[in-house]
Amino acid sequence: MGRRPLALSRAALAHRGYRVLMRTLTLPVLGWLWLRGHKDAGYRERMGERLGFIDPTPASAGGLWIHAASVGEVQAARPLIAALRAEWPDHAITVSTQSPNGARTLHNHWGDAIQHVYAPIDTPGTAGRFLDRLQPSMLVLIEREIWPEWLRQCRERLIPVAxxxxxxxxxxxxxYERWRALMRPVWSQLAVVAAADAPSEAHYAALGVPPERLLHTGNLKFDQRDTPDDASRLPWLTRRAIVVAGSTHEGEESALITSWHELARQIPGALLILVPRHPERFDAVAQQLEEGGLSFVRRSRGETPADNTSVLLADTMGELTLWYLHASVCFIGGSLVPIGGHNALEAMACAKPVLFGPHTQHFQELYQDVETSGAGERVDSARLLMRTAAQWMRDKALLQRKGQLARDFVLRQQGSSQRSLEALRKVWAPICPPLLTPVLARDAGTQTVWHDPQQLAICDATVFQAPSIAGSALATGSGRGQAHRIALDSGEGVLRHYRRGGLMARLSPDRYLGRSPRDSRAMAEFTLLRRLRAWGLPVPAPVAARQQRAGWSYKADIVVAMIPQTRNVAQRLSEAPLPSDAWKALGAAIRAMHERQVFHADLNCHNLLLDAQGQAWIVDFDKCERRAGDSWKAQNLARLQRSLRKEQARRPGFQWDEAHWAVLLEGYRLDGPGTA
Structure with a gap:
């Protein structure tokens, strides 16, 4: 599924130029990541994933891909991910980040329950490889992570993007408007744009997002829940007056350190908790504290502030909410220097008043509303910040009132996660219901086995051994499939060994090039069948798949559940003509498959079955895939028609008549407008 580029219109000149640029930048980007690894070793981990060489769990195929670039986006996505987990199993949710800090934040919240991968560089090969391996049903981008090649590759694979x-x-x-030639296809492609604020909604509308796909859901960070139990984890902070400076940048720490002496004189025993935005700057900030003459301790060393300690350097990740819970007043970094400010909602959700500098263009409307509500105040300098913070902390009633205003401000605007979830549900519901069962994977030397534990409790090599009893072999049209009836935990299954056909069969009857298990024919068909079953298509349930490697080649087997009381169309026509209802049922089954854009590479009368109740089924999805467009559908039907004519020519008494084809097409068109 998705193993080849799909036939779309040729990329526009602007996009081709973008591709050249991104390919040129690939090596410099990898070099930059390696250099950043000097300060943060996480940038050197799993470098292959940046090129799309991910190894996701088999169960994640057909699930959701959520991209949250770094810490801020991961924090913003937390309420949405929590809401999604109520409807999607954990194994069907994958979150990508670009920074290791984002990965650590994700792990701090959910451990290994949510699969993490690093996002691919935005080139065709890298993005395509990433998508072919993950095979998501939907991509959810957080905040503004719009990469043109990702979006194009998703269009080719029929993956909706929100x-x-x-x-x-x-x-x-x-x-974006200056790059309209590159970005124009993106705005019409987006299935949903859930805007965090009214100005953003207006900007996206002006860029060309269709109005029916654009809605104002509010900021997800309003839905973040504080954790009151955490407030008692650090009793050595409960007796101190505390100013938390969160997500600070270069230039802000030095200004805060210089100005802290003034607040310390007014509020004896006060403690500054300094939380730099980027971990690679932790040591540099510690050096500034030494040079500033302030007594300090470092959280990363497990050091506890004494009564005379002036500063706690919070040089760890994922604990900002913990510090906000202990704060008296919070300063939101990135606003005293021209960064654009960070989000104040995490602090306000903890019922803390906020101070911020003049540079808040990234959240202009939010900060205007915060000022109007009385929950926060804008200051022009670090000195004024300390003076204002001291004034608030001296007046306990004022401090408490402002904290309550902050909390009320957040509570009034909550609900974004549920509104966003409802918008996303409307996109995914027609595509794939999130009822994906787990898949167990086992590697044993040169053998890899995947199986569905709901179909088969234990899967070992004996499952893939063809029975020696007479009558186990099943009819396959070409004789290549080597299909056998086998016993499963409940009911029966069909074991099929993959074999080549034509001239290649004389050179190598059952070996294929490649080593990656997920790219093998067995695992590809297993994954596709899982998706088709989730859609309710009339296909057999996948039970297990195996790849056996030898050097640079492999052999493969698949086990699917037996569809009871079925015979293929070739067998049925060898005995008697089919009634009109049967032909219509076959046409409707093919139509249902085509409606999901599934191309059957070997659609013939041997791979179409009819059961005792007249229900039509489709089997043998080796080398099949999803395809964009409609032109191939008529060709797919023509392949089936040729197989019927071929069998009529080679089998005496084959009960096929060209008039039957019109009846099949009638059934094909009953579900909607035909494309044949």
Whole structure:
């Protein structure tokens, strides 16, 4: 499934130029990541994933891909992921990040329950390889992570893309407008744009997002829940007056350190908790604290502030909410220097008043509303920040009132995660219900086995051994399939060994090039059948798949559940003509498959079955895939018609008549407008 580029219109000139640029930048980007690894070793981990060489769990195929670039986006996505987990199993959710800090934040929240991968560089080969291995049903982008090649590769693979908690400043909108030739296809492609605020909604509308796909859901960070139990984890902080400076940048720490002496004189015993935005700057900030003459301790060393300690350097990841819970006043970093500010909602959700600098263009509307509500105040300098913080902390009633205003502000605007979830549900519900069962994978030397534990409790090599008893072999049209009836835990199954046909069969009857299990024919068909079953298509349930490697080649087997009381169309026509209802049922089954854009590479009268109740079934999905467009559908039907004519020519008494084809096409068109 998705193993080859799909036939779309040729990329526009602007997009071809973008591809050249991104390919040129690939090596410099990898070099930059390696250099960043000097300060944060996480940038050197799993470098192959940046090129699309991911190894996701088999159960994640057909699930959701959520991309949250770094810490801020992961934090924003938390309420949405929590809501999604109520409807999607954990194994069907994959979150990608670009920074190791984002990966650590994800792990801090959910451990190994949610699969993490690093996002691919935006080139055709890398993005395509990533998607072919993950095979998601839907991509959910958090905030503004729009990569043109990702989007094009998703279009080719019929993967809908949603943009959630979408934020877009006027400057960013103007930048996109300058690159309209590159970005124009993106805006019409997005299935949902859930805007975080009204200005962002207006900017996306002006860029060309269709109005029926654009809605204002509010900011996801309003839905973040504080954790009151955490407030008692650090009793040595409960007796201190605390200013938390969260997500600070270069230039802000030095200004805060210089100005802290003034607040310390006014509020004896006060403690500054300094939380730099980027871990690679932790040591540099510690050096500034030493040079500033302030007594400090480092969280990463497990050090506890004494009564005379001035600063706690919070040089760890994923604990910002914990510090906000202990704060008296919070400063939101990135706003005293021209960064654009970070989101104040995490602090306000903890019922803490906030101070921020003049540079808040990334959240302009939010900060205006915060000022209007009285829950926060804008300051022009670190000195004024300390003066204002001291004033608030001296007046306990004022501090408490502002904290309550902050909490009320957040509570009034909650509900974004549920509104976003409802918008996403409307996209995924017609595509794939999230009822994906787990898959167990086992590697034993040169053998890899996947199986569905709901179909087969224990799967070992004996499952793939063809029975020696007479009558176990099943009819297959060409004789290549080597299909056998086998016993399963409940009912029967069909074991099929993959064999080549034509001239290649004389050179290598059952070996195929390749080593990756997930790219093998067995695992590809197993994965596709899982998706087709989730859609309710009339196909057999996949039970197990095996790849056996030898050097650079492999052999493969698949086991599917037996469909009771079925015979293929070739067998039925060898005995008697089919009634009209049977032909219509076959046409409707093919139509249902085509409606899901599934191309059957070997659609013939041997791979179409009819059961005792007249229900039509489709089997043998080796080398099949999803395809965009409609032109191939008529060719697929023509292949089936040729197989019927071929059998009529080679089998005396074969009960086929050309008039039957019109009846099949009638059934094909009953589900909707025909394409044949």
């Amino acid at each position: 943009l959630v908690n979408a934020r877009l400043s006027a400057d960013s909108a103007a930048s």
